[in-house]
Each structure stands twice: as structure tokens, then as C-alpha cells.
Amino acid sequence: MSILETVYASGGDVIIETLELSCPAWDAPILLCNGFEDHTCTDENGRSLTFTASGITVSLPKKDNSGDQSLAFAIDNVTGEAQARIDAAIESGERVALTYRPFLASDKSTPADPPYRMTVLSGSTQGAMLQIQAGFFDMLNTAWPRDKYTTNFAPGLKYL
Template identity: 35%
Template sequence: MKSLEIVYASVTNMVIHYCLEFAAPSIPDGAYRLVLGYHDITAKLETGEEAIFQKAAFGLSLPSRTVKGRQDLNFNIDNVSGEVSIMIDNALAADEEVKVTLRKYNEHDLSAPAEPPIVMTAFATELDENQVKVSATFEDLVNTAFPIRRYTSEIARGLVWL
């Protein structure tokens, strides 16, 4: 059994740490990491790299399982200073792709995420009085062309009649 399955199935007071990571080239240190809770944690990523997640208050709504193709993750981050919103807005304004990664850790095992991470791409932010609302989406597989590589006359000269 996986460690999270044990936590879900048992009546214990083990905590699941929900961690968010925002990654873009313009973000300082390449990524901004948050953990839902009152204490910073140091945990290993799936790559084995050690990372510090800063304490934060945020709410998230996971996408429902549908066949519509596009699934969105919406979350609100309490952010009085607007730090998160400024970083994401700057990256989106520079046409950078902002990757949002959701990881779950068992409090007794921070050596790796307890489940494979959910990786999405941010597409919108909204700043309220003291909250940042961020929307991210999975890759839209239903509307993606197949094959992804298009054979045109520039890369395949045999397509043009001589």
C-alpha cells in the first residue's frame, strides 16, 4: 500500500502536506514553493533535489475527472503583499510558460512525494484585496493535433510538386 492510502484508510493524526511550486525562467531561483500549513518544510522532489517550501495559506479545488479534454485547477493564495501575483503576472506578460506543480507529502516521509506530482500550466491570475486567484490547466489532449509534428514543404521537400 502507498503511504497516502494508509493515511486515508486509517484513523491517525498523520498530516498530508500539500505543496505548490511555481516555475518559470523569470522567477528568482527558478521556482517559488509553498506548503499549506504553519511551518516551512524541507522535502525532496521527485528528482532527489532538496527544496524548501514556505508556509502559506491557500485553498485549491482539484479538477473533476471528465472527458472534456481541458481540466483546470483553481486555487486561492492568501497573499497580502501580492508577491505571488507579481511573479506570475510578470512571467505571463513575458510570454513565459509558468508551470504549477502540486505535490503531496506524508509528514513522516519527506524523502519523496507520496504520489506522482500533478503538473499544470498557469493561464490566468487575479488579485483581490488580500488573495491571489490562480488558474492552471492540464495539457489539452483532446484538442491537440496528431501527429504533433507537421510535415511542411520547409522540412519535407518531397511534398512540393516539381
């Protein structure tokens, strides 16, 4: 039984959900946590990260065989910082990576579960809220075979 399963079953501890959004176009990653106070936690690589308190909600992916493993979350975008960063990522054409880590309030020295590493797939702004979808590798919408047999890839096709 994992640490989080024990906390879900018996309670007694607070789970701090953290998000790390990073992109090569940004000078620093966006570090957010749920709640009303900032938390300094140590990630799985030993980095000490200070997560900014934010009004975020996280909807974890279902643990089933449906093939749709996406994480949805909303960021309070009152200051407009998140929207400005997303716009910079779109302009540069770079991939935005998301890392979700749950920590326990009693032990911030390591994540309570292994982190989820995903790619941001889409986002939309609704008033002062930024809704973002992130997901693992999309197996259902992946073409098979992956190599497209075009005349650039296989020049002999133009003679068929």
C-alpha cells in the same frame, strides 16, 4: 492501494500539499505549502526544497473522463510577492509551470504520490487573494487538424 489512499482511509497522518511555481523570467521558483510552518522536503529528483507556509487552498482535478483536468488554487497575496512575480511572467511572455506534490508529515523524503505537472492558464486577484487556474494539455479546445493550412504553410492554396 497507494500511500495517500491508505491515509485517506485510516487517517493518522497529515498530508502536506506543496506547490512549486517556476518561470524562466524569475530568478527562483515560488515554493509554497499549506499550514502554519515551513517544511523542507525532498522531491522526486533528490532536490531538497524548503516550502514556505502559506494560506493556500488546492482543488485537485477530478479523476474522470470529462476532459476538464484543471487544478484551481488560491494564494494568500498579502505581501504582493505573488502578484509581482505573475506580472513579471506576463511581461516576459514566458510560460509559468506548476508542480503539485503531496508529502506526508511522517515522510518528507519523497512525495506520497507522483507529482502533477501543469501549466498556469489564468489568474485573477480578489482583494488579498490570488486565484490561479492550472491545467494539463487542453484536449477539448485543441483544433484538429493541428496544422493550419494557410498560404504560408501551403503556398499552392492561393491558386484554388
